[in-house]
Amino acid sequence: MTTSTTTEPAPAAPLLDLHALVVAVRRRRRLWSAVALLGLLAGVALAVLLPPPPSAVTKVLVAHQEDQPNDTGTLIRTDVALLGTTRIAAEALRTLNSPDKPEDFMQEYRGTGLTNNLLQIDVSADSDAQAVARAKALADAFVADHVRRMREAAEAEAKALLDQRDRMRTELAEVNKAIGARSPDSDAKASASIESLFARRAELNSRITDFDQRAAEARTGTPRLVAGTQIVDGPRAVHHSLPKAVVTNAAIGTALGLVVGLVLAAVGTVVADRPVLRREIAANLGASVIAEARRPPARWIRPWRRKRARAERERLKVTLARAVRGAGEGVSLLELGCARSTSAIALDVAATLAEEGPVVIVDGLPGAHLRARPDGPTVISGDAVETVPHDARRLGVGSVAPGTAWTDLQYLGGQTVLVVRAGHGSAAWLHTVARQLADQRVPVIGVVLIDPDPRDRTDGTLWDGQRTALRGHHERSARRRRAGRPEPSARLNGADRPRPEPQSTPAASIPDSDQEAR
Known part of the structure; x- marks a missing residue:
C-alpha cells in the first residue's frame, strides 16, 4: 500500500x-x-x-359618479390631490377673510384618504379655535367645489345628449318631408323607397326618445351625488397628550x-480589527493563553463578587509564580492596554516569590503605575537594573504599547509574559509585538488575558507553538553553563523538559503581515 x-x-x-x-x-x-x-x-x-402645534381634524364623505366596488383608491387619491390645490386653499381663505397666501396655507393642512369615499382633513394653526375654523372652511370649500364639478359634468353630459336629440329631430323632419302624402301602395319602386323612409323615421323616433331619457337621467343623478357628498365628522380640535x-x-x-x-x-x-477571542489573540501573538483575570474596577466592586475576585487573583498569582520559578532567569511582565492590572499582578507575584528569597521589581512602565508596598519587594527604575544583586530574583514590568523602546525590553528579563487586555490591540500590532520580541530574542512564556469575554468558549492554547516559548534555548543554556548554573527542569507550558531549538526559525511562528509594521 x-x-x-x-x-x-x-x-x-x-x-x-x-x-x-x-x-x-x-x-x-x-x-x-x-x-x-x-x-x-x-x-x-x-x-x-x-x-405639536394646535390642530383640528374633520372627515368628508365623497360620492363619485364613477364609483366601483373594485376601485383601488384612484378616485379618493384624486380628491386628496384636488384638496391640495390653490383653488381650494384660496376659497377657504376667502371664507375666513384671511390675508394669507394660498401657497403658504397649503403647507398647514393635508388630506388623507381613509377609504374609497372617506377623506380626512388635518389642519394646524396657532390656536385650537383657529384650527377648527380652518378645518370647517376647507371642508366646506372642498364640498362646494366637488358639488360644482359634479353639476357641471352632469350639465355638460345632458347638453351633449340634447344636442344629439336636436340633430335627430332635424333629420326626422327631413324624412317626414320626403315621405309627404305618398302611400306605400303605389308602384313597386316607390313602395321600396317609401318603406326605407318609414323605417328611418321609426329609428329616429326611437333614438330621440333614448336621448331624452339619458339627458333626464343625467340631471336626475346629480342630486344623489350632491346629497352623498357631505361632512360626516364635524371639525374638532385634536388634543395632544404630553x-x-x-x-x-x-x-x-x-x-x-x-x-x-x-x-x-x-x-x-x-x-479596527481588534482580536477579542482567546484563539485569535494566541494566534496573533504566537503564544498560548496561560491565565486570565478580570480588569479591576476603578472604584468599587460588588460585595457578592469580592470572593470570586480574590479567588481569581490568587489563582493567577500562583500560576505566574510557578512560571517565573520554572524560567530560571529574569522574567518580565509586558502589558498592552492594562498597565494598572499589570502593576497589581507584578506586586502580587513578587510578594509570593519573596517568601523564597529576595525579589527586585524593575519598573519599566511609562508613568507612575507601579508603587512599592510598605512591606513588599523592592521596586527600582529601569535605569538602575545593573544594581540588582546576583542572588536576587528579578521581575521586570514594562509595556509593549506603541512607542515602546524595543531594545530595552531584554534588560527587563530574558523571558516574558504578555499581559494583554482583550480587544485593545489590533491584529497588526499584536503581530508587531511578536516580531519585535522574536528579534530581541525574548521568548514568550505565555499570555495573561485581562478582561476576557465571559461567553468566550474558544481555546487559547497553541499546540504547535511551544517553539515560540522556547526560542533562544541554546543561547540561554550557554549562558547558564558559563555561569555555572544548572539547566531548569521545571515544567513550562506543558513541557516536562527543555526541547531542542530548531535549526531555523519557522516562518509560521511569526506572522508575515508584520513586515510592514517593522
Whole structure:
C-alpha cells in the first residue's frame, strides 16, 4: 500500500467571523448603550421642547359618479390631490377673510384618504379655535367645489345628449318631408323607397326618445351625488397628550439610537480589527493563553463578587509564580492596554516569590503605575537594573504599547509574559509585538488575558507553538553553563523538559503581515 505524501491545503479563513463580531459588539455595549440613551433623551427633548402645534381634524364623505366596488383608491387619491390645490386653499381663505397666501396655507393642512369615499382633513394653526375654523372652511370649500364639478359634468353630459336629440329631430323632419302624402301602395319602386323612409323615421323616433331619457337621467343623478357628498365628522380640535408623546418619542428615539449604535459598533469592530477571542489573540501573538483575570474596577466592586475576585487573583498569582520559578532567569511582565492590572499582578507575584528569597521589581512602565508596598519587594527604575544583586530574583514590568523602546525590553528579563487586555490591540500590532520580541530574542512564556469575554468558549492554547516559548534555548543554556548554573527542569507550558531549538526559525511562528509594521 502506498502512502501519499501530498499535504492538504489549509482551509481558507472566513472573510468575516460572526462569532468574533458578536463578541466584539457585545463588549462595546457602552457605545451602543450610550447612543441608545442619547436617542431616548433626544426623543424626550423633542416631545417637551417642540410640542405639536394646535390642530383640528374633520372627515368628508365623497360620492363619485364613477364609483366601483373594485376601485383601488384612484378616485379618493384624486380628491386628496384636488384638496391640495390653490383653488381650494384660496376659497377657504376667502371664507375666513384671511390675508394669507394660498401657497403658504397649503403647507398647514393635508388630506388623507381613509377609504374609497372617506377623506380626512388635518389642519394646524396657532390656536385650537383657529384650527377648527380652518378645518370647517376647507371642508366646506372642498364640498362646494366637488358639488360644482359634479353639476357641471352632469350639465355638460345632458347638453351633449340634447344636442344629439336636436340633430335627430332635424333629420326626422327631413324624412317626414320626403315621405309627404305618398302611400306605400303605389308602384313597386316607390313602395321600396317609401318603406326605407318609414323605417328611418321609426329609428329616429326611437333614438330621440333614448336621448331624452339619458339627458333626464343625467340631471336626475346629480342630486344623489350632491346629497352623498357631505361632512360626516364635524371639525374638532385634536388634543395632544404630553406624557403619551414623551413615551412614544422616547421609544422611537431609543430604538433608532440602538440600531445606530449597533451599526457603529459593528462597523468599528470590522474596521479596527481588534482580536477579542482567546484563539485569535494566541494566534496573533504566537503564544498560548496561560491565565486570565478580570480588569479591576476603578472604584468599587460588588460585595457578592469580592470572593470570586480574590479567588481569581490568587489563582493567577500562583500560576505566574510557578512560571517565573520554572524560567530560571529574569522574567518580565509586558502589558498592552492594562498597565494598572499589570502593576497589581507584578506586586502580587513578587510578594509570593519573596517568601523564597529576595525579589527586585524593575519598573519599566511609562508613568507612575507601579508603587512599592510598605512591606513588599523592592521596586527600582529601569535605569538602575545593573544594581540588582546576583542572588536576587528579578521581575521586570514594562509595556509593549506603541512607542515602546524595543531594545530595552531584554534588560527587563530574558523571558516574558504578555499581559494583554482583550480587544485593545489590533491584529497588526499584536503581530508587531511578536516580531519585535522574536528579534530581541525574548521568548514568550505565555499570555495573561485581562478582561476576557465571559461567553468566550474558544481555546487559547497553541499546540504547535511551544517553539515560540522556547526560542533562544541554546543561547540561554550557554549562558547558564558559563555561569555555572544548572539547566531548569521545571515544567513550562506543558513541557516536562527543555526541547531542542530548531535549526531555523519557522516562518509560521511569526506572522508575515508584520513586515510592514517593522
